[in-house]
Amino acid sequence: MNLEKSLDTIPIFRQVGAVADQMEMETYLVGGYVRDLLLNRPSKDIDFVCIGDGIRLARAVSESLEEKAPVSVFKNFGTAMIKVGDWEVEFVGARKESYQSHSRKPQVESGSLQEDQERRDFTINTLGIAVNQGNFGELVDPFDGVKDLKRKIIRTPSDPDITFSDDPLRMMRAIRFASQLKFDIAPDTFDGIISNASRLSIISGERIIDELNKIIMTDKPSYGFKLLFVSGLLAEFFPEMVALQGVDSVGDKSHKDNFYHTLQVLDNVAARTDSLWLRWAAIMHDIAKPATKRFNQKVGWTFHGHEDKGARMTPGIFRRLKLPMDERMKYVQKLVKLHLRPIALVNDKVTDAALRRLLFEAGDDIEDLMQLCRADVTSKNDHKVKRFLANFDKVDKKLQEVEAKDQLRNFQPPVSGDEIMAIFDLKPSRVVGDLKEEIKEAILEGQIQNNKSEALELMYRLAAKKGIEKKTNY
Ligand code: CTP
Numbered sequence: 001m002n003l004e005k006s007l008d009t010i011p012i013f014r015q016v017g018a019v020a021d022q023m024e025m026e027t028y029l030v031g032g033y034v035r036d037l038l039l040n041r042p043s044k045d046i047d048f049v050c051i052g053d054g055i056r057l058a059r060a061v062s063e064s065l066e067e068k069a070p071v072s073v074f075k076n077f078g079t080a081m082i083k084v085g086d087w088e089v090e091f092v093g094a095r096k097e098s099y100q101s102h103s104r105k106p107q108v109e110s111g112s113l114q115e116d117q118e119r120r121d122f123t124i125n126t127l128g129i130a131v132n133q134g135n136f137g138e139l140v141d142p143f144d145g146v147k148d149l150k151r152k153i154i155r156t157p158s159d160p161d162i163t164f165s166d167d168p169l170r171m172m173r174a175i176r177f178a179s180q181l182k183f184d185i186a187p188d189t190f191d192g193i194i195s196n197a198s199r200l201s202i203i204s205g206e207r208i209i210d211e212l213n214k215i216i217m218t219d220k221p222s223y224g225f226k227l228l229f230v231s232g233l234l235a236e237f238f239p240e241m242v243a244l245q246g247v248d249s250v251g252d253k254s255h256k257d258n259f260y261h262t263l264q265v266l267d268n269v270a271a272r273t274d275s276l277w278l279r280w281a282a283i284m285h286d287i288a289k290p291a292t293k294r295f296n297q298k299v300g301w302t303f304h305g306h307e308d309k310g311a312r313m314t315p316g317i318f319r320r321l322k323l324p325m326d327e328r329m330k331y332v333q334k335l336v337k338l339h340l341r342p343i344a345l346v347n348d349k350v351t352d353a354a355l356r357r358l359l360f361e362a363g364d365d366i367e368d369l370m371q372l373c374r375a376d377v378t379s380k381n382d383h384k385v386k387r388f389l390a391n392f393d394k395v396d397k398k399l400q401e402v403e404a405k406d407q408l409r410n411f412q413p414p415v416s417g418d419e420i421m422a423i424f425d426l427k428p429s430r431v432v433g434d435l436k437e438e439i440k441e442a443i444l445e446g447q448i449q450n451n452k453s454e455a456l457e458l459m460y461r462l463a464a465k466k467g468i469e470k471k472t473n474y
Pocket of ligand 1: 030031032033044045047119120121122125126167169170173
């Protein structure tokens, strides 16, 4: 690859080089941008390291730009950032750094380029490309990063114990890069993760979940989760998922391993959608199986109520993992709760009322629920898989028929509480709620149609039975 030519596609590299020349500062493009350039992947951030004061260089570069860009200075980190078009361009002076074991606060001293490269996380992220006029486009690769890119290996440039204790989040990053790039982790680097796994406890939940979500968004998230599990990291922040692993047997009766089943469901969902929250629903759908597991001599292993208990566990897990507690959590919770319902609708004798109820409860998420259910079919027996999927096609069809007839997906009560209070001159009270509920039930049961005139008629009949009288002037 002609690096000089590749860099010339964006003017910022020559521009920074020219300013650095004037300041007589050696300057290099480093980190993710170089890695992604060599891998032919898109990149979002541009990082420069200079031998000298990075903040001064950033200010001078900003001055030199036609359209002045403000410089954001992060004094604690000794870095500065300028936004150039869509690019975030970051500057830092080369440094050697050592962290103290009890805190994340680094002691920073300026250093050489090689010292700076050595304190970075992985060899594939240590690569530098010179941007000064004299050596523009020259690759600096003291840790064989290019070789590791070719061999598809994640490896720390120094002793893994040092790299990981400097910043334990790097253990998550190793697995995230392995998942995103479809790389292996070098054996000594992986051993380093195993022996330092407990150090993840000093990392904030926000930083951990950021990496986890990136792993979940990869093409085959099961790969990352297996690495998280085997390394011991998963147990550090998501013990409920670790508890899914394992098979119990009594006599000749055993159940499937719910951890590997969950990963298969997750991969199945990932093959069809980029939705992070549908992927989270896959991760959570059987989370309460360990807590609800029972053995019964006649039927073998059961997990009765795991969908309800799983839905109840969802807010606690989301809160602890620093996931959002808003409608995204509610969506995951709803899919967990409903994930067995479509299967129950396969039977030919299923009533329209049962279909209406599911449509009412799932609302606009009914398609996602059906996707989750299809992904949940993980039998190794092709014949069985075909049969189950064909059954879901039948359920889909029935749901569509009922939806076309009754439009229950985003059910709005045809008579509102305010109307009921006005018609009967009632204050907000239990009886208003009861009337509304009885009308809704009658619609779901198919006793009346989902429209205003039938709802009003029923309301008057119900009110009369309860001895409630209409307001005279209404
Ligand atoms: N880095 C590091 N240790 C970390 C985070 C970052 O050594 N915990 C270094 C790596 O050299 C990395 C660079 O800082 O390449 C920039 O970090 P970042 O922007 O977080 O990652 P990228 O490598 O750019 O990758 P991505 O944008 O995919 O996160």
